[in-house]
Amino acid sequence: MTTLTRHGSRRRPTSPARRANGVRGAAWTTLAWLAGLLFFLPVLWMVLTGFKREVDAASNPPTWFFTPVLDGYRQVFDRDLTPYLLNSVTASLVSTLLVLLLATPAAYALSIRPVAKWRDVLFFFISTKMLPAVAALLPIYLLVKQLGMLDNVWTMVVLYTSMNLPLAVWMMRSFLLEVPSALIEAAAMDGASLTVTIRRILLPIVAPGLAATALICFIFSWNEFFFAVNLTATRAGTSPIFLVGFVTSEGLFLARLCAAATIVSLPVVLAGWIAQKQLVRGLSMGAVK
Amino acid sequence: MTRTITAGAGAPPRRAVRPVPLGARQRWTRRAPLLPALTFAIVVTQIPFLVTLYLSTLDWNALRPGRRAFIGLANYGEVLTDARLRAALLNTVLLTAASVVVSVLLGLGLAILLDRRFPGRGVVRTLLITPFLVMPMAAALLWKHAIYNPSYGLINGIAGGSTDWVSQYPMISVVTTLVWQWTPFMMLIILAGLQGQSLETLEAARVDGAGPWQTFTRVTLPYLRPYLELGALLGSIYLVQTFDAVFTITQGGPGTATTNLPYEIYLTTFRKFEYGEAAAAGVVVVIGTIVVATFALRVISSLFRMEGAR
Numbered sequence: 001m002t003t004l005t006r007h008g009s010r011r012r013p014t015s016p017a018r019r020a021n022g023v024r025g026a027a028w029t030t031l032a033w034l035a036g037l038l039f040f041l042p043v044l045w046m047v048l049t050g051f052k053r054e055v056d057a058a059s060n061p062p063t064w065f066f067t068p069v070l071d072g073y074r075q076v077f078d079r080d081l082t083p084y085l086l087n088s089v090t091a092s093l094v095s096t097l098l099v100l101l102l103a104t105p106a107a108y109a110l111s112i113r114p115v116a117k118w119r120d121v122l123f124f125f126i127s128t129k130m131l132p133a134v135a136a137l138l139p140i141y142l143l144v145k146q147l148g149m150l151d152n153v154w155t156m157v158v159l160y161t162s163m164n165l166p167l168a169v170w171m172m173r174s175f176l177l178e179v180p181s182a183l184i185e186a187a188a189m190d191g192a193s194l195t196v197t198i199r200r201i202l203l204p205i206v207a208p209g210l211a212a213t214a215l216i217c218f219i220f221s222w223n224e225f226f227f228a229v230n231l232t233a234t235r236a237g238t239s240p241i242f243l244v245g246f247v248t249s250e251g252l253f254l255a256r257l258c259a260a261a262t263i264v265s266l267p268v269v270l271a272g273w274i275a276q277k278q279l280v281r282g283l284s285m286g287a288v289k
Numbered sequence: 290m291t292r293t294i295t296a297g298a299g300a301p302p303r304r305a306v307r308p309v310p311l312g313a314r315q316r317w318t319r320r321a322p323l324l325p326a327l328t329f330a331i332v333v334t335q336i337p338f339l340v341t342l343y344l345s346t347l348d349w350n351a352l353r354p355g356r357r358a359f360i361g362l363a364n365y366g367e368v369l370t371d372a373r374l375r376a377a378l379l380n381t382v383l384l385t386a387a388s389v390v391v392s393v394l395l396g397l398g399l400a401i402l403l404d405r406r407f408p409g410r411g412v413v414r415t416l417l418i419t420p421f422l423v424m425p426m427a428a429a430l431l432w433k434h435a436i437y438n439p440s441y442g443l444i445n446g447i448a449g450g451s452t453d454w455v456s457q458y459p460m461i462s463v464v465t466t467l468v469w470q471w472t473p474f475m476m477l478i479i480l481a482g483l484q485g486q487s488l489e490t491l492e493a494a495r496v497d498g499a500g501p502w503q504t505f506t507r508v509t510l511p512y513l514r515p516y517l518e519l520g521a522l523l524g525s526i527y528l529v530q531t532f533d534a535v536f537t538i539t540q541g542g543p544g545t546a547t548t549n550l551p552y553e554i555y556l557t558t559f560r561k562f563e564y565g566e567a568a569a570a571g572v573v574v575v576i577g578t579i580v581v582a583t584f585a586l587r588v589i590s591s592l593f594r595m596e597g598a599r
């Protein structure tokens with residue numbers, strides 16, 4: 001069994017072996033930069049192509065130097081990207097909020113004041129994450145259809161909430177476990193009520209954890225495609241649905257497609273760039289700090 | 290940003306479990322915060338499964354309205370002998386295994402490159418994680434149209450030739466796209482591990498006369514093992530459900546060359562409208578998942594600290 005612990009927050013000194021030394025250090029640095037640029041190249045290409053005219057976008061050899069135009073972006077918004085973006089915002093933000101509201105008390109009942117079978121409950125949650133979405137698709141589709149909730153953004157809110165709930169429970173639990181129990185006991189000794197304990201002691205300590213959990217839930221619901229493509233159409237379609245419709249309806253316009261792909265990816269890319277530290281913790285469900 | 294993993298045989302509970310048995314009322318006070326989440330999870334994930342079980346016993350094609358008969362386990366016979374489904378199972382295993390293994394190896398290499406200080410390290414790290422943040426559907430469309438396209442794609446544009454990558458190497462095309470997206474994920478987890486490694490151990494290995502390669506294979510790799518396992522496990526949970534990339538890049542083709550289970554069941558449901566069969570296939574997949582997951586859960590419980598309650 002493995003335990004992940006934090007070794008204080010002191011910065012690790014750079015060992016002599018790892019300090020860039022001379023030619024070899026420069027070679028490693030170059031290699032790292034090349035790897036970074038290689039992985040980034042497709043993204044760069046996507047952004048560049050979005051600013052091209054269609055003729056330059058589909059040229060061979062590829063066009064690297066051109067006068068940037070906004071035609072692609074203008075056409076994307078002319079084709080009504082906005083409602084899709086709004087659907088994505090609603091589905092992602094509301095489901096993230098719901099997940100936090102459900103998961104945080106549950107995580108509390110699995111860590112600070114645990115129920116008897118907390119281990120089983122924890123594994124029940126994670127096992128629902130392993131169930132293939134495809135096995136649930138048909139009954140969900142039929143139920144949703146029966147309820148007249150097809151192509152409805154609230155259906156997506158519910159589904160995304162259930163999709164992210166296990167992750168959030170695990171993450172919030174790992175953050176709550178970091179609250180020193182002495183602190184909680186001291187508060188109880190001083191006669192602090194539960195609400196005061198939560199507001200004054202728990203919340204300030206787990207606030208970064210809440211942010212990390214929210215980030216991960218937002219990313220996964222923003223990017224979700226499988227349920228969206230099968231349960232929504234024009235009214236409740238989210239941004240990935242817009243991208244797909246873009247290609248099939250009128251042939252391929254690469255510059256426009258890349259402009260659209262850039263816009264819909266932007267929120268998550270920016271959020272991930274800003275919150276890199278939280279990203280690691282979140283993606284590992286709290287196991288890696 | 291010091292991260293540490295300490296391994297031992299069985300993590301001792303941080304605090305002893307309270308020995309005093311709780312009264313019924315106290316037990317319910319403890320359960321109360323859990324109930325909303327638990328009820329929600331049970332309703333939304335377990336009821337559909339029960340419905341799937343029921344549907345799997347029906348002969349129901351939505352294109353023939355009114356004909357819906359109970360046929361017992363006949364759908365299962367059909368599903369288990371279906372060559373398409375067997376091909377899909379094989380493709381799922383291949384696609385998941387290839388993507389996970391390659392992205393873990395690449396992620397390990399990149400993490401080692403980034404585990405030193407060098408000018409612009411933060412920028413390189415930011416560049417590297419970007420593929421993981423791009424919307425998977427956007428990534429799939431980008432690779433298919435702007436990169437793999439035989440006449441104006443980036444690969445042929447730079448390297449020349451007129452190879453039709455997607456139809457000649459369908460599986461490799463899909464896997465490459467997935468590896469591009471998941472390598473940053475693996476890198477982040479492994480890098481977190483590397484940065485928690487104690488310098489004393491490395492120094493000790495050096496003093497004992499171990500070369501860099503020996504230090505890596507004998508000291509660093511065993512130490513990284515839990516991180517590699519964690520990355521591989523979480524990667525598999527997501528990659529086994531791959532849908533976007535297959536749907537967009539190859540539509541499962543040519544033939545059934547890249548049809549994986551999610552895509553095959555999607556086809557059965559929404560292209561052939563064989564609801565009964567799709568449900569039976571779903572049940573089979575769930576049973577398979579339970580078998581694999583039982584193993585996976587064992588790994589998880591050893592990877593996460595499961596210290597005792599307070």
